[in-house]
Amino acid sequence: MNQQELNSLRKEYSLKSLSETDVKASPFEQFDQWMREAVEAKLPEPNAMTLATSTFEGKPSARVVLLKHFSSEGFSFFTNYESRKAKQILQNPYAALVFYWPELERQVRIEGKVQKASDAQSDQYFKTRPEGSKIGAWASPQSTVIPNRKYLERLMADFEEEFKGKPIKRPSNWGGYVLSPTLFEFWQGRPNRLHDRIQYSLVNNVWKVERLAP
Secondary structure: OOHHHHHOOOOOOOOOOOOOOOOOOOHHHHHHHHHHHHHHOOOOOOOEEEEEEEOOOOOEEEEEEEOOEEEOOEEEEEEEOOOHHHHHHHHOOEEEEEEEEHHHOEEEEEEEEEEEOOHHHHHHHHHHOOHHHHHHHHHOOOOOOOOOHHHHHHHHHHHHHHOOOOOOOOOOOEEEEEEEEEEEEEEEOOHHHOOEEEEEEEEOOEEEEEEEOO
């Protein structure tokens, strides 16, 4: 694809609006409303979010993970504690999330500090996973180089045999993280690229609401 073809990929946004006087006082309540609307619109995986982390040197990386729980305490996701993202969180606990719902012409950006979820929280979520996903958590040496697909399939088969007829407990190197937000931005697409951007920033434990230029 050449530059001209890329430049022609433009979408004009609708007349939907977002005002700082209309949003909820709490960014968590505003997020809950938008998430509910994304679910009601039957969007594919509305809980998919880009998670950006970085090393202590500030070298970033990003990937899409799934939000599994949120409350005023923070936003939770689960992964292998030996994965690349986990190693970067250990080096630099500050991270960012982005939700993108193109059908609704909306984005949500969230920034904050990440910490491990409790063992009880991780155990509770692990119990809800399908059996195949539970075994997959044991089988995958996440983010490490492997020789081929068959190597992974053999590991999967080995753990299926090991846990045959037995309850599958959570691996000690797998569990949850919680990002506690200090900043939210709610983005609503508008015509002529004059998008609405409403920012919540945490100042002295109070959420300050402001409009940002697009």
